[in-house]
Structures are given as structure tokens and as C-alpha cells.
Amino acid sequence: MVAGNSVIAPDRTVVTTRVFDAPRELVFKAWTDPKQMAQWFPPKDFTAPVCELDPRPGGVFRIVMKGPQGEPFNGAEFPATGVFREVVPNERLAFTIEGDGDNPPPILMTGFFEAQGNKTKLTIHQTAETVADYEALLKLGVREGLGQSLEKLDELLRRVATGSTVSVKDRVLTLSRVFDAPRELVWTAYTDPKHIVKWMFAKDWESPFAETDVRPGGRFRIGMRPADHSSEGFVFEGAYREVVRPERLVQAIGDGRVMTATFADMQGKTKLTLTVEMAESEEQERQGYSQILENLAKHVATLSGSRS
Numbered sequence: 001m002v003a004g005n006s007v008i009a010p011d012r013t014v015v016t017t018r019v020f021d022a023p024r025e026l027v028f029k030a031w032t033d034p035k036q037m038a039q040w041f042p043p044k045d046f047t048a049p050v051c052e053l054d055p056r057p058g059g060v061f062r063i064v065m066k067g068p069q070g071e072p073f074n075g076a077e078f079p080a081t082g083v084f085r086e087v088v089p090n091e092r093l094a095f096t097i098e099g100d101g102d103n104p105p106p107i108l109m110t111g112f113f114e115a116q117g118n119k120t121k122l123t124i125h126q127t128a129e130t131v132a133d134y135e136a137l138l139k140l141g142v143r144e145g146l147g148q149s150l151e152k153l154d155e156l157l158r159r160v161a162t163g164s165t166v167s168v169k170d171r172v173l174t175l176s177r178v179f180d181a182p183r184e185l186v187w188t189a190y191t192d193p194k195h196i197v198k199w200m201f202a203k204d205w206e207s208p209f210a211e212t213d214v215r216p217g218g219r220f221r222i223g224m225r226p227a228d229h230s231s232e233g234f235v236f237e238g239a240y241r242e243v244v245r246p247e248r249l250v251q252a253i254g255d256g257r258v259m260t261a262t263f264a265d266m267q268g269k270t271k272l273t274l275t276v277e278m279a280e281s282e283e284q285e286r287q288g289y290s291q292i293l294e295n296l297a298k299h300v301a302t303l304s305g306s307r308s
Contacts, residue, residue, distance in 0.1 A: 012134035014126040014142055018150050022157040024113045024120040028090045030153060030160075031055075031111060038063070039166075040152035043145040045283050050079075059084040061095045068281050086110070104140055105133035122150075155290055162297065166286055168278075173285050176273040177293050181304035183263050186270040187246035189300050190261065196222060199295035200236075202288040204228070216243055220251065255279065272296075 020027050030036045038051035042065040050064035061082035067073025079100050086094035091113055098106035107126050114121040126142060128134035159166065164177040179186050189195040193210035200207045200222055208223040218240045225233025241258070242250035249261045257277040264271040274293070278285045 009127055012128045012131050014134075014137065014146075016124045016126070016143070016146055016150070018122050018154075019116065020120045020122060020154060020157055021118075022120060022161055023118055024090050024115045026157060026160055027120040027122060027153075028093070028113050030156060031093055032087075036156060036160075039286075040156045041149055042066075042152075042283075044148040044152070045281060047281075047283055049077075055084055055087050055093070057084055057087060059087075061097060068283070104142070105129070105136050107133075107137065152287070155287065155294075158294065159290060164290070164293065166290060168282050168286070171278050172275055173278050173282070173289060174273065174275045175289055175293060176271060177297065178266065179270045179272060179297060179300050181270055181300045182268060183246050183265045183270045185304055186272060186300055187263055189296065189303060190263075190272075191249070195299065195303075199299040200292060201295065202291045205233075208233075214240060214243055214245075214249075216240055218243075 030040065032053060032055040034051040034053045037053065038048035041051070041063065042048045045068040047066045048063055049066055050062065052060065052062040054060050061084060062080070064077050064079045067076045067078065069075045080097050082096035082098060084093075084095045085108070086092055092111065093113075094108060094110040096106060096108050105128055107128050110125040110127070112123040112125075114123070124146065126137070126146070128137055158164075159177075162177060164175065167174050189199070191212055191214045193212050196210035196212070197207040200210065201224060204227050205224060206227045208225060209221075210223070211219075211221040213219050219237065220240065221235055221237040223233065224236055225231065236253070238251055238253040240249070241252045242248060246263050248263070251259045251261075253259060257279060259274070259276040262273045264273070272293070274289065276285070276289065280288075
């Protein structure tokens, strides 16, 4: 079977297809910009402290993926290298990738980018050199790993489409997002308990209650639990350190960390910048707070009657 200039071997190829709600130029860039690829290519809870791409035929592909702390990875690093074989902007991309010590086995990864209006259908072929290597890849969970990576790619594309940014420095996570709503409205949604329970949770979680006393020294308590009620969850609580309505809010979390939110007026829109000292892994914090801001954007849109 032949696709473009790539020969596809069905007996040693894993095929994955997904549609993204983003133009194919943005999807293709996420595969060729090292800063973006480092954010989504490693599977769940992994990061990429090193990501180097030279996206042209013969160019080098190099990435170092770092596992989470604790068993079974204990923060171990997994370097991989490869070479770009095909680069057809916004249409097709092919590169080899091989880990140290042939673990995982070497593969040829080929992506086909198909425009579907303002969306993109992405088809990925992961082709092993031998049937034995293909079977080894399946045992290693190559389907599940790529699925986790594509979930992260979807989140990244949503941030790019909404003008969101995420960065980490010295264990401090900073996120920003522009909301198509007045600053006073965003402030209210951020601080009013009846609004907080609509958005202050990550994927597969919910907030059963919220209590706020928005003044310096006032307390806040927000319930957090799995949406399937599989456990009781926990209470996110602390005190307000600074309150400058509707510009700035500083919260001291119960475990000693500090979270700061600033609200900048942008000619009727609002840029929210959130900084928080991280307690968990960078990947967990990045995903969690990105999902929280996505929930906030959806809720604000229902209040303002516009898209955020």
C-alpha cells in the first residue's frame, strides 16, 4: 500500500486517526515547532526537557522524555533520535524515531494532514521495521501512548486558538487567556461561589460547593471530588492576601503556596493571568489548570452571550 511517497505495510503499521477543531496550518506547526511539540508529544505525566527539530528532509529529530517521579519511572529520562524523511508543509510529515538501546523499537512515523473546513483530520501511521518489532510496540502500549499524546495536542491547540499561553519557571506555573467579556464580569465569575462551582475543577472532577469571603484576610473553601463520586475528594482552601477589585487577587493556599490572578482590561475584553506555585508534577499542574481555565472560559461565555 502506498500513501504519497510512503510505503505502508499493514502487517506492521499502527494507524490512528483523529479530527482536531483547528486549521491544519496550526496542527502542522504543532508538529514542527519544538516548543509546541515538547508540550504534547510525551505521553501523560511525561515532560520533554529537550526537543530539537530540523523539519526538512535529512534534518534531525531529537527528544528527551522525562518520566514522573515515583514508581515505576522515578524521573528517568528516555532519549530518542531520528531523521525527517518527508516534509510537505501542511500536508505530510514523516520521520524516524528510535530510543536508546532499541527501546522502544525503531519506527517510521508518518502524519497526513487533511483540511476539513476549519478542522483537521490527522491520520498517523507508526510503521515498525519488522513484524516482531510491531508486536513489541503493541505490548509497550504504543496505541495508548499516542492516544495520551493526542489528548495533550488537542489541549494545546485549544490554547493556541484562544490566545492562551503556559510557562513554567522555578516551580511557578503561569497561564494567561483572553476572555471576550468585560473585566467586571470575569472577576465576578472568578470570585462568586455560585459561579465557582461551575468551572473550578479539572477534567473528570467537580466542585460540589464553594465559600468565599473576598477581602484581605477572608477565607475561601472549594470542594473538589471525582465526578463519578468514587471518592470523597478534598477541600481546596486558604485565605485572601490581596484584593484589588477588579484588577488583582492574591490567595494563600492552605499548604503555604501562593496563587495570584490579574485581570487586565483589553478594550472590553479581559486578559486573565494566573500564577501558582506547583505542588505536583509540571505535567499534572499544567493540564489541570489549563482545563480549569477552559471551564471558566465556557462558563463566562454563557454569562456574556459570546465566545471566549
